[in-house]
Amino acid sequence: LVMGGSVTMGVMCSNFNPVGKTTTVHLKHCAWPKRVYSFIDHFFPGVVEGHILTVGGMNTKIGTEIWKYNMIPENSNIPQQPDILINAYSTNDVHVNTMKDAMQRNLTLEDMVHDMQEEFIRTVIKPRSSCEEKEPPLLLFVDDYLGNEQREIRKTMSVNSIGNRLSTYYGLGFISYADAVRDFVYGDTDEWWFSPHLWPKRQIHPGMGAHISLMYVVAYNLLNMATTYCDRLEAGPEHIYDSSVNGMPELKSNKTLDGEPKPRITNALPPAMTTELSLDDISMKWREAENALTALAFNASQCSNDTAFTPCTFSWAWNTLTLLGKQILNIMESYLDLNDGWEQSDEQKTGLVPTKSDAKLKMRFNLTEPVEKLNFIVMQSYGEKWANSKIVVKASVFRNGEQAAEQSMEMEGFHAKQTSESFNYKMDLGENKALEGDELVVDVNMAGGTTFKIMGMMFCRF
Numbered sequence: 001l002v003m004g005g006s007v008t009m010g011v012m013c014s015n016f017n018p019v020g021k022t023t024t025v026h027l028k029h030c031a032w033p034k035r036v037y038s039f040i041d042h043f044f045p046g047v048v049e050g051h052i053l054t055v056g057g058m059n060t061k062i063g064t065e066i067w068k069y070n071m072i073p074e075n076s077n078i079p080q081q082p083d084i085l086i087n088a089y090s091t092n093d094v095h096v097n098t099m100k101d102a103m104q105r106n107l108t109l110e111d112m113v114h115d116m117q118e119e120f121i122r123t124v125i126k127p128r129s130s131c132e133e134k135e136p137p138l139l140l141f142v143d144d145y146l147g148n149e150q151r152e153i154r155k156t157m158s159v160n161s162i163g164n165r166l167s168t169y170y171g172l173g174f175i176s177y178a179d180a181v182r183d184f185v186y187g188d189t190d191e192w193w194f195s196p197h198l199w200p201k202r203q204i205h206p207g208m209g210a211h212i213s214l215m216y217v218v219a220y221n222l223l224n225m226a227t228t229y230c231d232r233l234e235a236g237p238e239h240i241y242d243s244s245v246n247g248m249p250e251l252k253s254n255k256t257l258d259g260e261p262k263p264r265i266t267n268a269l270p271p272a273m274t275t276e277l278s279l280d281d282i283s284m285k286w287r288e289a290e291n292a293l294t295a296l297a298f299n300a301s302q303c304s305n306d307t308a309f310t311p312c313t314f315s316w317a318w319n320t321l322t323l324l325g326k327q328i329l330n331i332m333e334s335y336l337d338l339n340d341g342w343e344q345s346d347e348q349k350t351g352l353v354p355t356k357s358d359a360k361l362k363m364r365f366n367l368t369e370p371v372e373k374l375n376f377i378v379m380q381s382y383g384e385k386w387a388n389s390k391i392v393v394k395a396s397v398f399r400n401g402e403q404a405a406e407q408s409m410e411m412e413g414f415h416a417k418q419t420s421e422s423f424n425y426k427m428d429l430g431e432n433k434a435l436e437g438d439e440l441v442v443d444v445n446m447a448g449g450t451t452f453k454i455m456g457m458m459f460c461r462f
Helices: 032-043 060-068 096-104 109-125 158-170 177-187 208-234 282-296 318-324 328-335
Strands: 002-004 052-054 084-088 138-143 173-176 312-317 336-340 342-345 351-354 360-366 373-380 390-399 402-412 421-428 439-448 454-460
Touching (some): 060 084, 109 138, 158 177, 173 177, 177 208, 312 318, 328 336, 373 390, 373 402, 402 421
Parallel strands (some): 002 052, 084 138
Antiparallel strands (some): 312 454, 351 454, 373 454, 390 439
16 A cells, blocks of 8 residues: 555656657556556566555645544545555655744754654554554655755755664665665756656656656565565575574573673564653663563454454544545534534635534534544634634533533634644543443534634544
8 A cells, every 4th residue: 555645646747758748647547656566467467456545735644644543435445454555755744834834843844754754653563452453564665755845955855864764763664766866866957757847946746757767666675675585485494593582693602691682672662763762761661662562462363354443433634535535514414413504615725614603513423432532633824814713622421311521622723823734632531531332422613703624523542
């Protein structure tokens, strides 16, 4: 499964065609993921089943939410648990909006992208602690970014630096198309076989030449990975030593040597690579994570392959509506008790907006699984139109016909920044969480201003 944005989707692929106008190809068939699948299938028919999950504008941060809350449409042929997952968001990860977001948070672009990609990694390869969690796939990153959201060379290579750092730390595969063609591009930035056309104008979508080249780079790395693994198995036991001790053969001597390292940790994620993580505490934190996971004593072999991964009772987000192929109110229809003044707006980013200052919304859920966290993605903006913009969300839990808990949260749609951006509010019901068999009622009411925009809702177990 390849997850990515408009570059991965093939936008502009057939527009910039080195062969001229002799070939017309649909963008998704022109894009490198489809070419990789076709290339491999030609040599190994029926061995690989390829899928693409792409929406323009999506980045790693959004990809994390899609994976974490399993927002892959049930009626699609996309597998819920792929064997191999490829993150191809590199270009969108350094989008101008990410640059602005980093500046507003007083972060460098590199720190911002590092945090996004590390969260994705930790979400995807997190060891299972229950059968209701996904089996971690083989995770690979593809770096296709050569510019020109940034013009400075060091900044254009930030994704590459982060990819090398994180792949080494977490033991992932990192494939850099950008490295493979960098000399050609830097030698002539006017070329458009390997990089986006129309430079120095702002253009991030490369043409067909780049997608064909990407196909060869990715296919070569996949083949190299497979053959290296298979060759190791075919070498035979006489050529393979017992590497159970820190990757090294056991010493023939029975002497105890000072300074010997403890056995390598293999069943727990290393601590997050924050700016505070140091040599003083990395060993302690990693051992603590291992001990916590060992204490769970979870055995994945007891899980059925048919176990459904459904972390959320209800979920939608503005950037996945294209994948779902539905309108927001259609998704909500079976849960709506009341809609007095809310409608879908597709202006800028899609979301629910009020048609009057006292708009009300009520949803009712008869739960077949627990709900502990209510996530709301809202737009925060500026100016007179958005002054004092505010909603109040109230969650009520009913158990055996009686109210068992109630919790409210104010969510603001106005901020002082001269930009519009999305903001995540999370209501944690904690000990008062709704249980299987309970009824969860969620009220969303305007509480200030004349407008608001809800861009996503996810009511989940965690």
